[in-house]
Each structure stands twice: as structure tokens, then as C-alpha cells.
Amino acid sequence: xxxxxxxxxxxxxxxxxxxxxCTGTSSDVGSYNLVSWYQQHPGKAPKLMIYEGIKRxxxxxxxxxxxxxxxxxxxxxxGLQPEDEADYYCCSYAGRRNFDxxxxxxxxxxxx
Amino acid sequence: QLQLQxxxxxxxxxxxxxxxxxxxxxxxxxSSNYYWGWIRQPPGKGLEWIGxxxxxxxxxxxxxxxxxxxxxxxxxxxxxxxxxSSVTAADTAxxxxxxxxxxVTVDYWGQGTLVTVSS
Numbered sequence: 001x002x003x004x005x006x007x008x009x010x011x012x013x014x015x016x017x018x019x020x021x022c023t024g025t026s027s028d029v030g031s032y033n034l035v036s037w038y039q040q041h042p043g044k045a046p047k048l049m050i051y052e053g054i055k056r057x058x059x060x061x062x063x064x065x066x067x068x069x070x071x072x073x074x075x076x077x078x079g080l081q082p083e084d085e086a087d088y089y090c091c092s093y094a095g096r097r098n099f100d101x102x103x104x105x106x107x108x109x110x111x112x
Numbered sequence: 113q114l115q116l117q118x119x120x121x122x123x124x125x126x127x128x129x130x131x132x133x134x135x136x137x138x139x140x141x142x143s144s145n146y147y148w149g150w151i152r153q154p155p156g157k158g159l160e161w162i163g164x165x166x167x168x169x170x171x172x173x174x175x176x177x178x179x180x181x182x183x184x185x186x187x188x189x190x191x192x193x194x195x196x197s198s199v200t201a202a203d204t205a206x207x208x209x210x211x212x213x214x215x216v217t218v219d220y221w222g223q224g225t226l227v228t229v230s231s
Contacts, residue, residue: 003158034215038159045208045224046159051217089159093216099172101161101216103151 134209
């Protein structure tokens with residue numbers, strides 16, 4: 001399975017909203033509502049931000065939201081804050097024939 | 113609070129086998145309905161799923177690594193392990209152990225351990 005496609009970088013000013021896309025295929029993102037999103041600060045382990053496409057774990061700010069259209073999933077961060085500056089990765093189940101998991105290449109978010 | 117901790121050599125020679133162990137605290141690997149997996153991240157690059165083992169003992173591997181990977185579990189020690197054979201410099205990465213659900217939601221991660229492949 002090929003990695004999911006994400007933009008290499010996005011940026012926004014504090015208070016603005018940004019959206020990060022994650023494009024897959026009909027074999028992964030398009031077939032399942034099983035996309036998750038992870039935030040990773042430098043030198044740290046990733047942190048779960050969104051799961052099953054649209055669900056938010058307890059403790060994650062409601063400024064983070066997920067959606068999907070066709071083969072593309074999206075993560076939207078509203079009211080950008082300086083601490084949101086990090087790398088973001090999407091992940092999807094991709095196991096039409098065998099259990100498989102694919103990640104996106106990651107997007108670096110800069111808060112200007 | 114569930115905790116996962118990776119352990120193993122930080123330096124492995126080319127063509128040898130990389131071996132890591134993940135110790136799980138505050139959850140039983142054998143009784144919980146979760147997957148226990150390994151994910152790696154080469155320096156400056158993205159995440160790659162290596163494989164997972166279910167509480168029943170069934171294993172699932174990334175097709176691109178399947179021929180070189182073995183994941184096993186030691187329920188008596190509440191640990192699971194990764195073996196990656198015939199390593200090259202391309203296998204240099206931070207290796208994370210993690211727990212994920214049946215919906216592939218990775219809800220707990222270890223802190224990660226850097227493994228360098230070099231002679």
C-alpha cells in the first residue's frame with residue numbers, strides 16, 4: 001500500500017483556521033470511516049487527535065475536527081494557537097484483502 | 113494510566129537482526145481486546161506501520177516488511193517483541209511500540225527508541 005498524500009506544510013496566523021488534507025484511494029480512505037489524525041511535537045511521540053474520521057478523544061480541544069469526502073479525509077483546526085505548531089499525520093485502515101495500515105507523509109503546521 | 117516502554121540495543125550492524133521489546137504496564141496484553149503494534153519513523157521522515165499482534169496471538173504485518181518481520185508476545189512478562197532481520201541503513205529509525213483498537217486507532221504510544229544501523 002502507498003502512503004496517504006498530505007501537503008508537506010501549511011501555515012496560519014493565530015486565531016485563523018486551517019485544513020490539512022489526506023488523500024488516499026478507494027482501497028483505504030474511501031472504503032472505511034477509519035481515519036485517525038496524530039499531532040507530533042519535535043522529539044515527542046505522536047498524540048491522537050481524531051479517530052474514526054470525526055471523533056475526538058477526551059481531553060482534545062473541540063477546535064480540532066475531522067471530515068471525509070470520497071477518498072480524501074481532512075483535519076481542520078480552528079482558532080489557531082501557537083501550541084498547535086507541530087507535525088500532523090493521518091492514518092487509515094487499508095485492509096481490503098489483508099489487515100494493513102497506512103500513514104500519510106505528514107504535514108508541518110507553522111503558526112505565524 | 114497505561115504505559116508502554118521500548119527497550120533494546122540502540123545500534124545494530126548491517127545484515128543482523130534488530131530486536132526490541134515493549135513492556136506494558138496497567139493493562140494485560142492477553143486479556144484485552146486490543147492490538148499491540150510497532151511503528152517506526154526514520155529521522156526527519158514520516159510514520160510507517162510495521163505490524164501488530166492481537167490479544168489472541170494473531171499477527172499482521174506491513175506487506176513491504178513481511179518477509180523480515182516477526183512480532184511475538186510473552187504474556188508471563190506482559191511484553192511483546194519485534195524482530196527485524198537483515199537490516200540495512202534504511203531501517204535506521206525511532207521505533208515506537210503502541211496499542212491500537214480494532215478500528216486502527218492508536219491510543220497509546222511508547223516514548224520511542226532510536227535504533228541506528230551502522231557498522
